[in-house]
Amino acid sequence: MPPDNSTSTTNTALRRLDRPSMARLVANDIPDGSFVNLGIGLPVLVAGQLPPGREIILHSENGILGMGPLGSGKAPDPDLVNASKEPVSLLAGASISDSTLSFTMMRGGHLDLSVLGGLEVSAQGDLANWHTNVPNAIPGVGGAMDLAIGAKRAFVMMEHQTRDGRPKIVERCSLPLTGAGVVDRIYTDLAVIDVKPDGLWVQAMVEGLTREQLQARTGAPLRWMQDCRTLSVNA
Secondary structure, three states: OOOOOOOOOOOOOOOOOOHHHHHHHHHHOOOOOOEEEEOOOHHHHHHHHOOOOOOOEEEEOOOEEEEEOOOOOOOOOOOOEOOOOOEOEEEEEEEEOOHHHHHHHHHOOOOOEEEEEOOEEEOOOOEEOOOOOOOOOOOOOOOHHHHHHHOOEEEEEOOOEOOOOOEOEEOOOOOOOOEOOOOOEEEOOOEEEEEEOOEEEEEEEEOOOOHHHHHHOOEOOEEEEEEEEEEOOOO
């Protein structure tokens, strides 16, 4: 049974993946030749961790297909930014479109993968990532709903727990949904977890973490792949 979500679990003693390491895990799992959208927040870090020699075409909902990093020493173009308003460059063969065409790419199933941030993910793959339910908070949905539904696969990157130790992977989401049953895989600072029809399957977890510790920090039942990998954590 999952733990009682009304009780927070301390996480101070655990070793965790840092954000670049999380981004590297995601980057290494993106197939060659994929068209990929990187969401605002943690997902934008994936762009800097893409393996050399692999052709991965990055899309931004503000109208760029074929983004690249800003070269060292190169002055940024204030008109050339990603959805997070960070300066980027254009790779050879890149194209720029208006938002109507860019959203058509997203909604029409033309993206192989979207990498999204998350506030909550349920055991059924439901995603909540656009509103915290805090009074007077400004909703920031952007293109999240379109990306969650329109891409062929959706990966979520997020911390495993909130700052007060509550699980972000839950039996059912309590926050407004971005999409129902859309998440295929979850990357956290503690584990990589696949969402399958029969539940949540851990395919990798950080070194030194026991199954009991991971389950205690997760608000839904977990199962473990037979070949579950160990993830090294830099000291």
